[in-house]
Amino acid sequence: MPRSAGLTRFAMELVVAGATGLIGAVVVAGAREFGTGWGVAGPEPGYFPFYIGILIVIGSLGTIVATLVRRQREQRIFLDAEQARRVAIFCGPMLAFVIVASTLGLYVATALYLFGVMRWQGGYKTGFATVVAVGTAVGFYFIFDVWFQVPLLKGPILNWLGIY
Amino acid sequence: MGNFGNLMDGFVIALSGYHVALMVAGVLMGILVGVLPGLGAPNGVSLLLPLTFTMDPVSAIILLTSMYWGALFGGSTTSILFNIPGEPSSVATTFDGYPMAKKGEAGRALTLAFLSAATGALFGVVVITALSGWVAEFALKFSSPEYFAVYFLTFASFIGMGSASPFKTLVSMMLGFAFATVGMDTVSGSLRLTFGFTDLIKGISFLVAVIGLFGIGELIVTMEEGLRFEGIRAKVTPRDVLHTIARMPRHWVTLLRSCIVGSWMGITPGGPTAASFMSYGLAKRFSRRKEGFGSGEPAGVVAPEAADHSAGTCAILPMMALGVPGSATAAVMMGGLMIWGLNPGPMLFIERPDFVWGLIASMYLGNVVAVVLVLSTVPLFAAILRIPLAIIGPVIVIVCFIGAYTVASSTTDLWFVLAFGVAGYAFKKLDYPIAPLVLAMVLGDKAEGAFQQSMIMSKGGLGIFFSNGLVSTIMALALLLLFWPLAGMLVSRLRRHGM
Numbered sequence: 001m002p003r004s005a006g007l008t009r010f011a012m013e014l015v016v017a018g019a020t021g022l023i024g025a026v027v028v029a030g031a032r033e034f035g036t037g038w039g040v041a042g043p044e045p046g047y048f049p050f051y052i053g054i055l056i057v058i059g060s061l062g063t064i065v066a067t068l069v070r071r072q073r074e075q076r077i078f079l080d081a082e083q084a085r086r087v088a089i090f091c092g093p094m095l096a097f098v099i100v101a102s103t104l105g106l107y108v109a110t111a112l113y114l115f116g117v118m119r120w121q122g123g124y125k126t127g128f129a130t131v132v133a134v135g136t137a138v139g140f141y142f143i144f145d146v147w148f149q150v151p152l153l154k155g156p157i158l159n160w161l162g163i164y
Numbered sequence: 165m166g167n168f169g170n171l172m173d174g175f176v177i178a179l180s181g182y183h184v185a186l187m188v189a190g191v192l193m194g195i196l197v198g199v200l201p202g203l204g205a206p207n208g209v210s211l212l213l214p215l216t217f218t219m220d221p222v223s224a225i226i227l228l229t230s231m232y233w234g235a236l237f238g239g240s241t242t243s244i245l246f247n248i249p250g251e252p253s254s255v256a257t258t259f260d261g262y263p264m265a266k267k268g269e270a271g272r273a274l275t276l277a278f279l280s281a282a283t284g285a286l287f288g289v290v291v292i293t294a295l296s297g298w299v300a301e302f303a304l305k306f307s308s309p310e311y312f313a314v315y316f317l318t319f320a321s322f323i324g325m326g327s328a329s330p331f332k333t334l335v336s337m338m339l340g341f342a343f344a345t346v347g348m349d350t351v352s353g354s355l356r357l358t359f360g361f362t363d364l365i366k367g368i369s370f371l372v373a374v375i376g377l378f379g380i381g382e383l384i385v386t387m388e389e390g391l392r393f394e395g396i397r398a399k400v401t402p403r404d405v406l407h408t409i410a411r412m413p414r415h416w417v418t419l420l421r422s423c424i425v426g427s428w429m430g431i432t433p434g435g436p437t438a439a440s441f442m443s444y445g446l447a448k449r450f451s452r453r454k455e456g457f458g459s460g461e462p463a464g465v466v467a468p469e470a471a472d473h474s475a476g477t478c479a480i481l482p483m484m485a486l487g488v489p490g491s492a493t494a495a496v497m498m499g500g501l502m503i504w505g506l507n508p509g510p511m512l513f514i515e516r517p518d519f520v521w522g523l524i525a526s527m528y529l530g531n532v533v534a535v536v537l538v539l540s541t542v543p544l545f546a547a548i549l550r551i552p553l554a555i556i557g558p559v560i561v562i563v564c565f566i567g568a569y570t571v572a573s574s575t576t577d578l579w580f581v582l583a584f585g586v587a588g589y590a591f592k593k594l595d596y597p598i599a600p601l602v603l604a605m606v607l608g609d610k611a612e613g614a615f616q617q618s619m620i621m622s623k624g625g626l627g628i629f630f631s632n633g634l635v636s637t638i639m640a641l642a643l644l645l646l647f648w649p650l651a652g653m654l655v656s657r658l659r660r661h662g663m
Contacts, residue, residue, distance in 0.1 A: 012593070114559065117557070
């Protein structure tokens with residue numbers, strides 16, 4: 001069995017099953033606000049979600065038990081340091097994209113994100129990266145806003161430039 | 165022969181210039197999403213769906229199904245040339261397709277895959293044509309308890325027949341149901357599971373979930389593996405095509421078997437992925453050249469491709485006739501039907517025969533268009549994968565987020581995509597099945613509605629689910645499937661002790 005530094009599958013199984021179990025508990029709690037029994041018109045609004053929440057908790061507990069039983073076999077590495085680095089490099093800029101997109105709009109975020117990844121991760125020259133990034137954003141503008149007439153979020157910068 | 169007359173009417177609708185143009189556009193976009201990592205058929209259809217909200221339903225479904233055919237073909241292309249399945253359902257094609265390409269037979273492998281796929285798809289459409297009138301008539305006997313029983317059967321078969329851990333399937337499915345209940349309840353009007361967040365009142369769209377789970381999730385997995393695209397250059401020459409056509413009859417047994425397996429798995433909710441693996445396994449078991457499998461055996465390309473496409477095609481039938489989609493992509497399309505104001509189910513065949521038969525006719529035409537287009541454009545699309553990952557990766561990410569935004573013009577959905585993306589990554593790596601979650605999100609409201617109406621009919625007694633022959637049979641079958649893994653475990657344990 002390869003032993004290197006990293007997150008084991010065993011740990012990850014428990015974390016994910018714990019998380020789904022927690023969601024199940026939240027669903028049960030939320031359903032209880034609306035009554036989970038029988039009213040005059042059949043099941044109350046909370047009836048269906050209540051039992052779904054309980055099934056989520058049962059399923060999660062089942063996974064936890066199955067994982068604990070097979071503890072020895074679940075020691076494989078889920079994520080090693082190199083893989084974690086790759087995931088972080090990909091997800092970091094993506095998170096930044098979502099933050100910028102919800103504040104400055106989708107087109108600005110598109111250009112900035114593509115420029116950033118090309119310039120600092122792809123190692124492209126600033127000029128080329130700028131052309132591709134801005135070109136892509138303009139291309140999307142024509143596809144969505146002009147052609148399909150689906151307006152995307154413009155944000156304060158484009159509004160200031162007179163594009164709504 | 166009512167079906168035949170209806171089909172001819174369908175061809176009149178599907179053969180208009182506008183609709184053929186939509187087929188070409190749909191197939192090309194489909195090949196593109198099939199080729200690109202992270203953008204598969206369910207995802208591509210989800211991304212395109214918001215753009216069809218204003219279209220006529222017949223045109224919209226032709227565009228979406230054509231995209232589906234294109235995506236299935238695109239997925240096979242990357243499997244053969246790059247050893248990267250563009251779609252989960254084309255994983256089995258890599259086993260023999262890539263070795264064939266490495267041996268210098270890329271053109272032949274591609275042609276073989278496309279022709280087998282087209283045969284599978286045509287078989288599937290013929291099955292649909294033959295069965296749809298009958299299935300719809302049968303489904304007219306259904307009322308709420310029967311509908312709930314069919315939904316129950318669908319979900320039970322996922323738990324019982326799926327290859328994943330039953331607990332994980334259960335969790336995945338129930339999470340889907342839970343997400344579907346978020347927001348305004350259509351029956352009582354109460355705001356369920358919103359916990360005071362106004363953004364949650366409109367609910368969580370299944371499209372956003374699909375884009376996150378399939379798109380972003382798949383991309384994170386791809387990036388984590390540090391994938392390099394090392395493709396084999398390929399050109400399909402007319403000689404390859406003729407040569408392969410001449411050899412196709414040799415594979416007729418494999419083709420027929422794979423088509424039957426595929427159609428069965430498509431109509432029952434086994435789905436294309438299971439169908440392609442099963443068909444590959446069967447082809448290997450019955451082959452006289454078992455040792456050739458895995459190192460470029462042509463039958464190893466024929467089997468999964470034919471099954472994949474006949475399953476993909478047949479999955480449309482239960483979606484239309486019963487409102488129970490047979491695959492994740494069919495689930496997304498069914499969500500589209502409901503958004504366009506159509507009600508999937510047997511009444512669709514009576515209320516909108518133009519829609520049903522226009523779609524079926526377009527499936528014949530769409531697959532022919534798809535084969536011609538894919539054979540002629542393979543080098544072009546293979547070249548797209550040679551665009552460096554530092555450019556194409558972020559562009560795919562942007563397309564996913566923009567697609568999610570167009571669903572409801574809400575920035576909250578961007579965060580949902582991110583969350584579903586991370587969940588999709590973890591689920592994929594830990595072997596949680598994702599299709600049941602999507603199916604549950606689409607069917608959640610309908611299943612709950614059917615249950616509620618049954619309960620109102622019976623004044624709260626569960627006995628209504630066993631009140632007549634039809635509903636009892638479906639329920640019994642569902643319970644049998646549900647407890648199948650348990651029974652299997654018991655039997656093997658008893659045997660071990662008995663020996």
